[in-house]
Amino acid sequence: xxxxxxxxxxxxxxxxxxxxxxxxxxxxxxxxxxxxxxxxxxxxxxxxxxxxxxxxxxxxxxxxxxxxxxxxxxxxxxxxxxxxxxxxxxxxxxxxxxxxxxxxxxxxxxxxxxxxxxxxxxxxxxxxxxxxxxxxxxxxxxxxxxxxxxxxxxxxxxxxxxxxxxxxxxxxxxxxxxxxxxxxxxxxxxxxxxxxxxxxxxxxxxxxxxxxxxxxxxxxxxxxxxxxxxxxxxxxxxxxxxxxxxxxxxxxxxxxxxxxxxxxxxxxxxxxxxxxxxxxxxxxxxxxxxxxxxxxxxxxxxxxxxxxxxxxxxxxxxxxxxxxxxxxxxxxxxxxxxxxxxxxxxxxxxxxxxxxxxxxxxxxxxxxxxxxxxxxxxxxxxxxxxxxxxxxxxxxxxxxxxxxxxxxxxxxxxxxxxxxxxxxxxxxxxxxxxxxxxxxxxxxxxxxxxxxxxxxxxxxxxxxxxxxxxxxxxxxxxxxxxxxxxxxxxxxxxxxxxxxxxxxxxxxxxxxxxxxxxxxxxxxxxxxxxxxxxxxxxxxxxxxxxxxxxxxxxxxxxxxxxxxxxxxxxxxxxxxxxxxxxxxxxxxxxxxxxxxxxxx
Amino acid sequence: xxxxxxxxxxxxxxxxxxxxxxxxxxxxxxxxxxxxxxxxxxxxxxxxxxxxxxxxxxxxxxxxxxxxxxxxxxxxxxxxxxxxxxxxxx
Amino acid sequence: xxxxxxxxxxxxxxxxxxxxxxxxxxxxxxxxxxxxxxxxxxxxxxxxxxxxxxxxxxxxxxxxxxxxxxxxxxxxxxxxxxxxxxxxxxxxxxxxxxxxxxxxxxxxxxxxxxxxxxxxxxxxxxxxxxxxxxxxxxxxxxxxxxxxxxxxxxxxxxxx
Numbered sequence: 001x002x003x004x005x006x007x008x009x010x011x012x013x014x015x016x017x018x019x020x021x022x023x024x025x026x027x028x029x030x031x032x033x034x035x036x037x038x039x040x041x042x043x044x045x046x047x048x049x050x051x052x053x054x055x056x057x058x059x060x061x062x063x064x065x066x067x068x069x070x071x072x073x074x075x076x077x078x079x080x081x082x083x084x085x086x087x088x089x090x091x092x093x094x095x096x097x098x099x100x101x102x103x104x105x106x107x108x109x110x111x112x113x114x115x116x117x118x119x120x121x122x123x124x125x126x127x128x129x130x131x132x133x134x135x136x137x138x139x140x141x142x143x144x145x146x147x148x149x150x151x152x153x154x155x156x157x158x159x160x161x162x163x164x165x166x167x168x169x170x171x172x173x174x175x176x177x178x179x180x181x182x183x184x185x186x187x188x189x190x191x192x193x194x195x196x197x198x199x200x201x202x203x204x205x206x207x208x209x210x211x212x213x214x215x216x217x218x219x220x221x222x223x224x225x226x227x228x229x230x231x232x233x234x235x236x237x238x239x240x241x242x243x244x245x246x247x248x249x250x251x252x253x254x255x256x257x258x259x260x261x262x263x264x265x266x267x268x269x270x271x272x273x274x275x276x277x278x279x280x281x282x283x284x285x286x287x288x289x290x291x292x293x294x295x296x297x298x299x300x301x302x303x304x305x306x307x308x309x310x311x312x313x314x315x316x317x318x319x320x321x322x323x324x325x326x327x328x329x330x331x332x333x334x335x336x337x338x339x340x341x342x343x344x345x346x347x348x349x350x351x352x353x354x355x356x357x358x359x360x361x362x363x364x365x366x367x368x369x370x371x372x373x374x375x376x377x378x379x380x381x382x383x384x385x386x387x388x389x390x391x392x393x394x395x396x397x398x399x400x401x402x403x404x405x406x407x408x409x410x411x412x413x414x415x416x417x418x419x420x421x422x423x424x425x426x427x428x429x430x431x432x433x434x435x436x437x438x439x440x441x442x443x444x445x446x447x448x449x450x451x452x453x454x455x456x457x458x459x460x461x462x463x464x465x466x467x468x469x470x471x472x473x474x475x476x477x478x479x480x481x482x483x484x485x486x487x488x489x490x491x492x493x494x495x496x497x498x499x500x501x502x503x504x505x506x507x508x509x510x511x512x513x514x515x516x517x518x519x520x521x522x523x524x525x526x527x528x529x530x531x532x533x534x535x536x537x538x539x540x541x542x543x544x545x546x547x548x549x550x551x552x553x554x555x556x557x558x559x560x561x562x563x564x565x566x567x568x569x570x571x572x573x574x575x576x577x578x579x580x581x582x583x584x585x586x587x588x589x590x591x592x593x594x595x596x597x598x599x600x
Numbered sequence: 601x602x603x604x605x606x607x608x609x610x611x612x613x614x615x616x617x618x619x620x621x622x623x624x625x626x627x628x629x630x631x632x633x634x635x636x637x638x639x640x641x642x643x644x645x646x647x648x649x650x651x652x653x654x655x656x657x658x659x660x661x662x663x664x665x666x667x668x669x670x671x672x673x674x675x676x677x678x679x680x681x682x683x684x685x686x687x688x689x690x
Numbered sequence: 691x692x693x694x695x696x697x698x699x700x701x702x703x704x705x706x707x708x709x710x711x712x713x714x715x716x717x718x719x720x721x722x723x724x725x726x727x728x729x730x731x732x733x734x735x736x737x738x739x740x741x742x743x744x745x746x747x748x749x750x751x752x753x754x755x756x757x758x759x760x761x762x763x764x765x766x767x768x769x770x771x772x773x774x775x776x777x778x779x780x781x782x783x784x785x786x787x788x789x790x791x792x793x794x795x796x797x798x799x800x801x802x803x804x805x806x807x808x809x810x811x812x813x814x815x816x817x818x819x820x821x822x823x824x825x826x827x828x829x830x831x832x833x834x835x836x837x838x839x840x841x842x843x844x845x846x847x848x849x850x
Contacts, residue, residue: 563662
């Protein structure tokens with residue numbers, strides 16, 4: 001077998017049963033792997049109405065066929081499950097090295113079922129799989145857990161684990177691997193915590209095979225050249241990381257500031273990638289088989305916020321920065337280091353604190369609620385303290401751990417939570433950039449930018465000149481991005497390869513690797529299949545067109561200042577066309593014709 | 601007119617921003633004046649065989665000049681111009 | 691003049707493309723255990739370094755090999771070579787190498803050591819960050835010297 005391995009591992013933590021099953025190759029061909037395969041497994045095996053934190057939810061860890069090969073930046077894996085944050089079918093994507101190690105150990109997917117009564121971890125060495133007692137590491141941070149488990153298993157083991165927030169079922173908790181990489185969004189950490197699964201340690205000594213070695217290598221070298229020649233994929237991301245976007249978004253007038261009250265931040269330059277590169281950057285970092293190296297190894301020497309780790313990404317720097325009116329980059333890094341070491345989604349954490357600050361400003365939260373902290377805009381010290389409290393589950397941190405929707409709702413003002421389907425939106429203002437707003441509203445896992453990153457065209461100069469303020473053509477743009485991204489997420493490739501290559505190159509690499517032919521159209525169609533299956537599952541769980549919306553602020557309150565002053569999101573003008581391009585009816589339900597076309 | 605530089609343009613110009621008191625009619629003449637000021641490396645980063653470099657993003661008051669006529673985009677005395685390389689995504 | 695593999699650890703991002711390139715070159719598949727080059731990573735600090743056979747002039751592995759399977763390459767080649775047919779798998783070379791760069795591959799049941807891919811090392815070809823170079827020994831430290839000299843130029847070029 002080439003690309004794929006042909007074996008899936010299934011572990012039931014309730015009964016302790018461990019099974020190695022043949023991978024369903026029809027599913028592998030139609031859904032490729034990773035996100036697609038996981039979505040198909042959850043769709044087939046988990047009732048949409050199941051309790052996300054109950055024994056009937058399943059947690060799928062799935063790399064893709066590219067994972068473990070030298071397909072450029074092709075080493076990713078996905079965590080797929082029913083989200084406890086919002087009940088959607090959530091696929092959370094992570095880099096690092098864990099995914100490839102699962103492939104070398106001999107698996108296309110790991111399906112975790114049931115719940116353990118006591119804390120456990122999985123130790124996988126090739127075909128030897130054990131469920132081991134994790135009581136000694138339960139409660140430990142991510143880095144300490146990783147090192148402790150390596151001492152008990154193998155020095156070279158790759159470890160995916162949760163920290164105390166995941167153990168305490170925080171709805172915004174993440175699953176971390178290699179200490180600094182995150183399957184961050186949609187509360188997947190809490191699902192792992194609900195199963196009392198602290199960690200998975202893997203060592204693999206097997207091989208990922210190639211159907212047509214010479215052709216695959218040629219396809220890979222061609223893709224590498226194109227990515228290297230692209231100014232973003234080539235030099236840009238490596239030099240500045242993603243955080244260089246702070247100034248770009250600010251100058252465009254679309255940098256959400258102070259909980260989306262404004263769209264320009266007066267101190268943007270103090271927290272952007274240029275400042276990071278000058279002050280705290282140690283060196284770039286890359287995931288397995290990555291040729292882009294957007295990762296940042298960073299260090300803070302200021303004793304108030306000292307630490308060394310990785311990040312922050314743009315969204316993280318925004319969440320702890322502009323969204324909270326904070327201009328202290330050292331504090332932002334500290335917040336990011338804490339979230340990595342405890343396993344929290346930095347986007348949701350930052351945005352939840354920003355929401356808390358607005359609630360405090362308006363008097364809906366008082367100092368009594370906030371353990372005496374003054375949640376005024378720009379208070380970096382309070383922000384870091386709130387992150388710490390959320391990490392360790394102390395005081396007001398316990399409320400923040402539930403995310404901004406539940407926080408705002410608890411004081412009677414859910415409209416002040418900047419979320420879609422209860423998940424916090426990241427760092428692009430839909431009032432200034434229409435296409436990303438449509439993507440936020442229609443993303444199958446709630447407010448998310450990577451599902452359909454139209455920013456690449458609307459702001460970053462990729463593709464033909466595209467006016468961020470226009471609604472024409474955005475429906476088609478969103479669908480195109482969403483489908484290609486879904487296919488790409490299912491292959492194991494990193495979305496950043498799109499700065500350089502597209503469906504043609506990806507399909508070519510996939511075909512020569514697996515020996516199973518994919519045309520570019522079939523590759524994208526697989527993505528559409530994944531997207532529609534996710535949609536169907538969400539609809540079965542009670543989501544409707546009413547949920548494909550944005551917070552009232554973005555639909556009705558014009559941006560007060562800056563280049564996009566006076567604009568609102570014109571979602572209502574784009575959504576009907578979006579449904580139509582998707583082949584859905586006017587309620588956003590896939591038509592029988594569409595389902596037949598996708599073999600659903 | 602205020603010109604702000606970001607990412608690699610800060611290294612090319614060794615400045616974060618520049619206040620220009622002369623009124624220049626359009627983006628083309630602005631880039632000529634700036635190229636004279638900063639030298640060949642800057643010129644090569646903003647022009648590509650007489651046309652605007654495809655790996656530069658130039659905003660006038662937040663609007664991408666590719667949408668407003670490119671090099672022919674008119675400039676007013678109080679405009680704010682931002683110059684970025686095509687450099688990232690997230 | 692002969693070539694040597696230079697390492698620039700400060701440029702290594704830990705991506706392991708070098709290992710994948712080596713494995714693919716030798717076996718047309720991706721199995722890190724097959725790679726003659728290995729990248730070691732410190733996760734907390736985000737530091738990585740690639741290591742491979744240093745092709746020693748006075749090689750411990752050549753000294754201990756009982757069958758001369760491990761021997762020096764042709765004059766001027768800067769290589770230590772393994773003739774697989776003569777190897778009896780005694781693993782004395784694995785024990786002797788002070789760098790840990792000679793390994794016994796239990797999957798293929800053979801000794802595994804870098805041979806620079808007959809002068810066109812694939813790890814160098816694949817490294818996206820310039821952390822590996824295959825340079826003429828006359829040029830071996832040129833990149834480092836250049837980097838330092840460039841800094842002096844920046845300071846002094848306008849000073850009379």
